[in-house]
Amino acid sequence: MKNSKYLIRDLLNEAGITLNGNKPYDIKVHNEKFYDRVLKDHALGLGESYMDGWWDAEALDQMFHRILKARLPEKVKKSKALKWHLFKAKLYNLQSPGRASQVSQQHYDLGNDFYEAMLDKRMNYTCAYWRNAENLDEAQEAKLDLVCKKLELEPGMTVLELGCGWGSFAQYAAEKYDANVTAVNISDEQVKTARQRCRDLPVKVIHGDYRQTDGQYDRVVSIGLMEHVGFKNYRNYMRLTRERLKDDHGIAFIHTIGGNYSTTIGNKWTNKYIFPNGMLPSIAQLGHAMEKQFVMEDWHNIGPHYDTTLMAWYNNFEKAWPQFRERYGDRFYRMWRYYLLSSAGGFRARDTQLWQIVLTPHGRKQPNCRIS
Numbered sequence: 001m002k003n004s005k006y007l008i009r010d011l012l013n014e015a016g017i018t019l020n021g022n023k024p025y026d027i028k029v030h031n032e033k034f035y036d037r038v039l040k041d042h043a044l045g046l047g048e049s050y051m052d053g054w055w056d057a058e059a060l061d062q063m064f065h066r067i068l069k070a071r072l073p074e075k076v077k078k079s080k081a082l083k084w085h086l087f088k089a090k091l092y093n094l095q096s097p098g099r100a101s102q103v104s105q106q107h108y109d110l111g112n113d114f115y116e117a118m119l120d121k122r123m124n125y126t127c128a129y130w131r132n133a134e135n136l137d138e139a140q141e142a143k144l145d146l147v148c149k150k151l152e153l154e155p156g157m158t159v160l161e162l163g164c165g166w167g168s169f170a171q172y173a174a175e176k177y178d179a180n181v182t183a184v185n186i187s188d189e190q191v192k193t194a195r196q197r198c199r200d201l202p203v204k205v206i207h208g209d210y211r212q213t214d215g216q217y218d219r220v221v222s223i224g225l226m227e228h229v230g231f232k233n234y235r236n237y238m239r240l241t242r243e244r245l246k247d248d249h250g251i252a253f254i255h256t257i258g259g260n261y262s263t264t265i266g267n268k269w270t271n272k273y274i275f276p277n278g279m280l281p282s283i284a285q286l287g288h289a290m291e292k293q294f295v296m297e298d299w300h301n302i303g304p305h306y307d308t309t310l311m312a313w314y315n316n317f318e319k320a321w322p323q324f325r326e327r328y329g330d331r332f333y334r335m336w337r338y339y340l341l342s343s344a345g346g347f348r349a350r351d352t353q354l355w356q357i358v359l360t361p362h363g364r365k366q367p368n369c370r371i372s
Contacts, residue, residue, distance in 0.1 A: 004035035015070035017063060024059035025066055031055070043073070047269030047342075051334045060338060061311065064345025111327075112193055115166070117320035118313050123166040123193070126224040126255060127306040127354045136312040139305075144172040147223065150298070150358050150369045151251050153177040157218040160184075160244050162210040163225030167194025167203070174201040182217070184210050211236075213244060219251050220244050226256035226286075227278050231264050234281060234289035242293045242361065251367055252294065252359040256281060257306070257352055274339050280352065294359035298369040303353040310344035 009019050018026045029035075031054035037045040049055060057063040067073070119125060120140040128139035129146050147169065153159070155178035164170050164183035167190075173179040180202040185191050186209055194205045206213075210225065220241045229237050241252050259280035265271075266279040283299075290296060317340065321333060346352045358369040 004039045005032070008035045008038060011072050011075060012067075014075075015066040015072055017066055025057060025062035027055050027057050027063065029055045042268070043270075044268040044272065047273065047335075047338055050338050051273075051331055053334070060341035061314075061344040061348065064342045065348040066345075068346055068349035068351040112166070112189055114320075114324060114328075117323070118316045122168040122172065124168045125165050127257075127302060128309040128312075129302060130305050130308050136309070136316075139309065139312075140168070141172070144169055145176070147221070147253060147255065147356070148173055148177050150356065150367075151219050151221065151253055152367050152369070153179050153219065156180065158182070159219040159221060160213060160215075160217040162213070162220065162222040162241075163228070164190070164194055164205065165224065166190050167197045167205060169221065169223055170194065170203045170205070171198050171201060174198065174203050178202075179219075182206065182213075182215075184208055184213055186210075211240060213240070215244065216246050217244055218246055218249065219253070221253045221255075223255040226254055226281055227275065229281075230277065230279060231262075231281070231285055234285055238289045238293045241359075245361060247361050247364075249364060250361055251297075251369075254286075254355070254357040254359070256355055256357075258282065258286075258355045259352060260350075270339070273335055286357070290359065295362055295364070296357065297360055297367060298356075298358040300356040301353050302356065303347050303350065306352075306354045307344050307347040310340050310347065314340040314344065 005019075012019060012027065016025075017023075020026070020028050031049070031052075034049050034054045037049050037054070039045075041048070115123060115125065120128070120136045122137075122140055122144070124140040124143065127143065128136060129143040130139045131142065133139035133142050151159075153173060157177075157179050159170075159173060159179050159181045161170055161181055161183040164185045167183065170181040170183040171194075173181055181198075182204045183194060183198075184206045185194065186207070188207070191205055191207045194203075198205060210222075222241075226234075226237070245252055257280050259282050262282040262284050263279065266275070266277075271278060287296075314337070317336060325333065343352075347354070358367065360367065
């Protein structure tokens with residue numbers, strides 16, 4: 001029977017990756033315990049062992065592209081730990097209101113100066129749109145404009161944004177389209193910045209959970225929230241969005257990362273270190289949640305644009321890192337590098353997608369949302 005080292009070696013060979021090879025995507029192992037740890041803990045073991053310095057790869061994005069394109073995770077038998085994680089997710093609502101602030105405290109409240117150094121000038125922390133853009137600032141503005149066009153925004157329209165980040169969409173919609181935006185966010189640091197950025201605009205930024213909203217609006221938008229909603233709450237999200245939308249001419253819009261298959265849990269390493277309690281919805285899950293609530297008008301996949309976006313964030317992060325090294329330390333550096341580059345590799349391998357979905361109430365005239 002082969003030991004763990006040879007099992008890992010054979011798996012990596014299927015992806016064209018050589019243990020201790022000289023290619024940028026080859027894995028160089030510094031601690032022989034790495035092999036047992038990965039077979040035992042899978043995604044969590046791979047990520048934590050990288051953070052601990054047990055292995056390296058010069059081009060993590062290329063490595064993950066190869067691993068995911070070869071579908072190696074599906075070929076590794078699920079561990080008992082993973083089965084327990086799956087059981088927990090089915091038993092508990094990991095995205096309940098009481099848990100909702102966990103992700104903001106651990107991730108979004110790291111420090112606005114850190115995100116300012118990594119992101120574009122408007123601080124968009126979601127996929128950009130690169131079709132006619134030459135840099136990150138242009139690509140993020142193109143994304144915001146694409147959203148506004150799909151919403152058919154007009155001056156004076158009322159917009160509810162569920163989960164507003166640092167206020168990039170709210171600011172853009174108010175500045176460029178004269179919309180009146182009510183934005184809701186649970187992150188302390190993001191709300192402070194969003195209020196500051198939108199202080200002279202018809203924008204109201206509310207600190208709170210998206211489930212606490214009321215009233216009706218011409219448009220309801222979420223950009224990067226659905227990844228935090230959780231499968232137990234998709235139906236309630238759609239019901240709430242429909243209740244907030246005006247009957248006669250309303251349009252709802254969802255911008256979310258999506259998975260190729262239905263699951264009830266997220267990646268264990270990502271859940272522990274990056275986005276607590278997060279998970280990616282599938283087409284089937286979202287479709288089921290929409291039933292009897294909406295007409296689906298358009299479902300646009302711009303997933304390959306996220307690869308380019310993540311690599312731009314990574315380059316900014318590397319340039320800015322010297323000013324943050326003392327604050328966050330080398331283990332954080334390895335964690336953040338792993339997060340950005342593994343994510344880029346996932347989109348490059350088409351393992352993950354980025355969907356923009358346009359929805360309308362039943363009976364409404366079809367909008368002109370087929371914009372590429």
